[in-house]
Amino acid sequence: MTRFALTIEFDGTPFVGLQRQTTGPSVQQAIEEAAERVTGETVTLHSAGRTDTGVHALAMRSHFDLEKDITPFRLMEALNAHLRPDLIAITHCETVADDWHARFSCIGRSYVYRIANRRAPLTLDLHRAWQVAPELDEKAMHRAAQALVGLHDFTTFRSVQCQAKDPVKTLDRLDVERDGEEVRIHAAARSFLHHQVRSMVGCLALVGMGRWREDQLAKALEAKDRQALGLNAPPHGLYFVEAIYPADA
Amino acid sequence: MTRFALTIEFDGTPFVGLQRQTTGPSVQQAIEEAAERVTGETVTLHSAGRTDTGVHALAMRSHFDLEKDITPFRLMEALNAHLRPDLIAITHCETVADDWHARFSCIGRSYVYRIANRRAPLTLDLHRAWQVAPELDEKAMHRAAQALVGLHDFTTFRSVQCQAKDPVKTLDRLDVERDGEEVRIHAAARSFLHHQVRSMVGCLALVGMGRWREDQLAKALEAKDRQALGLNAPPHGLYFVEAIYPADA
Incomplete structure (x- = not known):
């Protein structure tokens, strides 16, 4: 298992927010679905913060875990390709220690x-x-x-x-x-x-x-x-x- | 006859450009039609520059002439109201001398x-x-x-x-x-x-x-x-x- 930390930029206008909700499309859902299309694995995205409908992010930090052997660069490129045309971009991707948590490690x-x-x-x-x-x-x-x-x-x-x-x-x-x-x-x-x-x-x-x-x-x-x-x-x-x-x- | 000078901001994405063309919607056409709805007069908008499809403006300068007695402030407010939902805004409006020309006076x-x-x-x-x-x-x-x-x-x-x-x-x-x-x-x-x-x-x-x-x-x-x-x-x-x-x- 490898933990990947992402830096995410998005236009929040069309989303119910970053986190998954039953009321409409979220940034989390878009990224999790892109990750599944890229890797075949079901992932859960954890993020430093929650955002409301219409709120934007310049550099949200998030993470998920993968079994697949893939470089951070290839993962980032593949996620960005699969996220189109949603206005969500992965601007940075790196591997981190298994105990690094986008939400709980954030100070x-x-x-x-x-x-x-x-x-x-x-x-x-x-x-x-x-x-x-x-x-x-x-x-x-x-x-x-x-x-x-x-x-x-x-x-x-x-x-x-x-x-x-x-x-x-x-x-x-x-x-x-x-x-x-x-x-x-x-x-x-x-x-x-x-x-x-x-x-x-x-x-x-x-x-x-x-x-x-x-x-x-x-x-x-x-x-x-x-x-x-x-x-x-x-x-x-x-x-x-x-x-x-x-x-x- | 009074000459009104406008300062115009627009998102050029949906337009064929500032100037009227037969190939699609232009900023000029949108403003001339808004002016006609406001005043009942047919006006011709003259501008400092031409722009291509997709080019934006932060402060284009333009002018047109009116017979109607209206203050620059009321004209600006009425034009902005009629321009919606087009992403064109009149950010300033003033009266100028009859020989002031948005294109030919521009240095x-x-x-x-x-x-x-x-x-x-x-x-x-x-x-x-x-x-x-x-x-x-x-x-x-x-x-x-x-x-x-x-x-x-x-x-x-x-x-x-x-x-x-x-x-x-x-x-x-x-x-x-x-x-x-x-x-x-x-x-x-x-x-x-x-x-x-x-x-x-x-x-x-x-x-x-x-x-x-x-x-x-x-x-x-x-x-x-x-x-x-x-x-x-x-x-x-x-x-x-x-x-x-x-x-x-």
Whole structure:
């Protein structure tokens, strides 16, 4: 048995998410089916994170096990050939130790959220960014965001469907920057709750529009109550950027 | 009569190009029809440049004339509403002097060409960049490109369908830079011949792959012969970036 670690990029628009669900096509199903066509083996894909419908990935990390003798390069090429025309690409493939686990070995995850801060409808960035028409004060957003960095109970910013046992998490980074008409929010933590990044971004957008004062974000956090959430940002602006493992650190 | 200048962004994938053609849907036709629905007037859109099928624009400049009394803001909003679901957006609209002409007043045009220098198929950048698998030497490309800057007869880099009277043009800028796996080529000139940017990019890619020596680009230019062209890069990596007018300079 050989364990293969994959780096995966995908356009999340047509999928119910990364993980298999009964409600529609998933990235996991597409890759498992491609692997079966390539090797004849039934595999289970394990991944660093879960993603919602419409959320994209630049470099998701995943793994599965094979009995077949195949080089990582040939496996990657064959998977990419069989994944077409789905917008899923294996950008890297390597063999790893049998105890390396894409989810359980992962010690850091990061996301970026793209806001197109403009009035005009999106063309080239349709389904790739959240269009927000009112002018955003990205400096106020960044200042407010710092209240969420650190060890907190993130119940306010957690989906009612979230299955994590503990709402207490350490947020390592929440930075807001502007590049022309694009406002980007960078978030990093060991792990996130379900909808946490989108919920934080939604409230930051309220701050940026001036609909929330900067200190309202901290108050929402302290409330530890989903009802205190101002806005959950839509999924199509969110990208899974990186998974970090001990050997990378 | 009032002349309205528009700034236009579009995804060129589904269009035969910016300008009207009998062979399929064009950006010009979509905007003229939207303008007619908004105003009841038949307009003719004049633009700074022409683009091929699949070529994108970040900020094309165009104009048309109206009898109707309407503010630029209301016109822009109404056009954007009527252009849906086409991936064309009016990002700016203003009134200009009657002798301002999007094409004839334009004194500078610039393009960027995006190469995704990677082996894996494209997902989020499908139809948005040219995928080139062999590793490109962007520094060699940049050095070679400088032989094309300045006043030259660009016959080698001109489509056989090009209708310009004179193949002699001054190329102001041809810069090649790398940003991770993306290689970008920036081109600026008062005006370009048909297929000039794509033809220059195609030959630069040959240099980057090591299939052409750096001095072969200069030799191809000197040949003044379309047969000396090495490769015409595909349209979907090309973006019209900016049109410059005397008042902007």
